[in-house]
Amino acid sequence: MNDNHLPPTNIEAEEAILGGILLDPKAITIVADILPVEAFSISTHQQIYKAALLLHHKDKQVDLMTVSTWLSDHKLLEKVGGTTKLAQLLNRTVSAVNIDRYSLLVLDKYQRRRLIAAGHEIVDLGYDTAIELETVFDFAESKLFALTTDKKDKFTTEPINDCLADIFNELEQGSLPLFSTGLTDLDSLIGGLTKQDLIIVAARPSMGKSWFACYLANHIAIKEKKPVVFFSAEMSRKQLTKRFLAMHTGIDSQRLMNNVIYEDEMDSLVNGLSNLAELPIEINDTPAEQLTPAKIRSELRKIQSKRGELGLVVLDYIQKLGDRAAGNRAQVIGKYSGACKDIAKQFNVPFVVLAQINRGVESQSNKRPAMASLKDSGDIEQDGDLLLMLYRDEYYKSDTEDNGVMEVIVGKNRNGATGTCKVLFDPSVGAFCDYTS
Numbered sequence: 001m002n003d004n005h006l007p008p009t010n011i012e013a014e015e016a017i018l019g020g021i022l023l024d025p026k027a028i029t030i031v032a033d034i035l036p037v038e039a040f041s042i043s044t045h046q047q048i049y050k051a052a053l054l055l056h057h058k059d060k061q062v063d064l065m066t067v068s069t070w071l072s073d074h075k076l077l078e079k080v081g082g083t084t085k086l087a088q089l090l091n092r093t094v095s096a097v098n099i100d101r102y103s104l105l106v107l108d109k110y111q112r113r114r115l116i117a118a119g120h121e122i123v124d125l126g127y128d129t130a131i132e133l134e135t136v137f138d139f140a141e142s143k144l145f146a147l148t149t150d151k152k153d154k155f156t157t158e159p160i161n162d163c164l165a166d167i168f169n170e171l172e173q174g175s176l177p178l179f180s181t182g183l184t185d186l187d188s189l190i191g192g193l194t195k196q197d198l199i200i201v202a203a204r205p206s207m208g209k210s211w212f213a214c215y216l217a218n219h220i221a222i223k224e225k226k227p228v229v230f231f232s233a234e235m236s237r238k239q240l241t242k243r244f245l246a247m248h249t250g251i252d253s254q255r256l257m258n259n260v261i262y263e264d265e266m267d268s269l270v271n272g273l274s275n276l277a278e279l280p281i282e283i284n285d286t287p288a289e290q291l292t293p294a295k296i297r298s299e300l301r302k303i304q305s306k307r308g309e310l311g312l313v314v315l316d317y318i319q320k321l322g323d324r325a326a327g328n329r330a331q332v333i334g335k336y337s338g339a340c341k342d343i344a345k346q347f348n349v350p351f352v353v354l355a356q357i358n359r360g361v362e363s364q365s366n367k368r369p370a371m372a373s374l375k376d377s378g379d380i381e382q383d384g385d386l387l388l389m390l391y392r393d394e395y396y397k398s399d400t401e402d403n404g405v406m407e408v409i410v411g412k413n414r415n416g417a418t419g420t421c422k423v424l425f426d427p428s429v430g431a432f433c434d435y436t437s
């Protein structure tokens with residue numbers, strides 16, 4: 001315990017770094033990406049380093065002359081101690097050889113100061129009993145997580161120039177900010193599943209929402225090889241795993257649920273088990289009343305730090321969350337859908353959220369759902385970037401010509417067209433494929 005409570009600093013290392021920068025024009029290129037301005041503990045050090053960084057970002061040479069001229073031109077030279085201070089820094093430094101090592105020493109103290117600041121904020125929140133405990137935990141966890149992982153706040157204000165640089169890089173690489181669904185007609189309508197989008201998949205009960213979500217999860221896990229996280233407030237972990245197993249083995253899901261396997265299915269079972277075991281699919285079956293946005297964020301943070309960038313998040317299903325006896329359900333659901341959109345942005349991932357549709361569609365002649373059909377809809381349709389509504393004619397008419405066909409109705413598409421496409425669907429094993437094939 002530090003009795004005098006002085007914040008941890010390493011002034012000598014800070015001086016050595018600044019001296020190195022003034023001495024050797026190459027030095028700034030080594031430290032610019034490692035050290036933020038705030039890593040320096042003294043404001044004069046921060047100001048000198050900031051001048052060096054600004055010159056560096058404008059592709060200007062960085063040395064004693066250019067830094068002192070810049071500071072003088074901006075009426076800051078006297079504030080940092082004048083040319084005497086710069087000369088002192090220079091005189092104390094023999095070479096810039098160890099500058100990367102010194103940077104780590106300075107960074108270590110900076111991280112400790114940030115940890116202490118976060119600790120103070122967490123203590124204050126702990127005392128503030130007006131704030132819900134869950135919010136306090138979420139805040140505390142995200143503060144510490146930011147320190148141990150990225151170390152930089154992603155959501156700061158940035159000049160448009162920086163965004164343009166990112167966009168140019170993406171265009172140059174031709175990398176798509178979205179994932180194919182594996183269904184050609186659906187992809188032609190929606191493009192694919194876009195990162196940061198909230199994708200609402202809505203339908204009447206038993207229409208095949210969970211199967212559709214399983215299909216997307218499985219497809220992204222296989223094709224993108226990125227972690228897919230399935231929050232199943234509806235089905236247990238075992239039931240959901242058996243659905244995935246049915247998809248991989250072709251064994252009827254109903255029989256898998258009842259643990260009935262035929263002898264000639266053993267090979268498929270073994271193959272399916274080993275294929276499925278390889279996939280980066282994570283299942284969380286926290287009961288609906290305990291599955292809060294804070295819990296979802298906390299789980300995603302853990303998975304992301306363990307397995308890397310996420311490929312897809314699924315929630316089955318939104319109206320199940322929260323206190324179902326509570327008065328204004330629309331308001332509650334609106335709160336959840338807003339939080340889901342924030343999570344999609346925060347984790348840079350498409351977030352597929354399943355939703356039930358109002359019984360109202362049953363009284364319509366064509367029975368096909370529309371945007372207004374969402375049950376307890378709250379702000380779901382506003383928060384969603386993409387709204388996919390599922391419809392199967394055989395659900396209502398056993399003699400339909402469209403046996404085995406699912407219609408995917410795109411009711412809202414922030415990034416493109418709306419419309420309907422058909423896909424083939426086998427609910428016994430959760431198989432989806434193109435209608436035209």
Ligand SMILES: Nc1ncnc2c1ncn2[C@@H]1O[C@H](COP(=O)(O)OP(=O)(O)OP(=O)(O)O)[C@@H](O)[C@H]1O
Nearest residue numbers: 204205206207208209210211212252253254427428
């Ligand atoms: N083994 C099976 N054989 C035939 N049909 C099946 C089988 N298993 C499930 N189904 C059908 O799949 C549909 C259920 O799919 P799914 O659970 O994905 O629907 P859902 O829209 O998520 O429903 P809910 O909202 O009730 O959870 C039902 O129509 C059911 O009859």
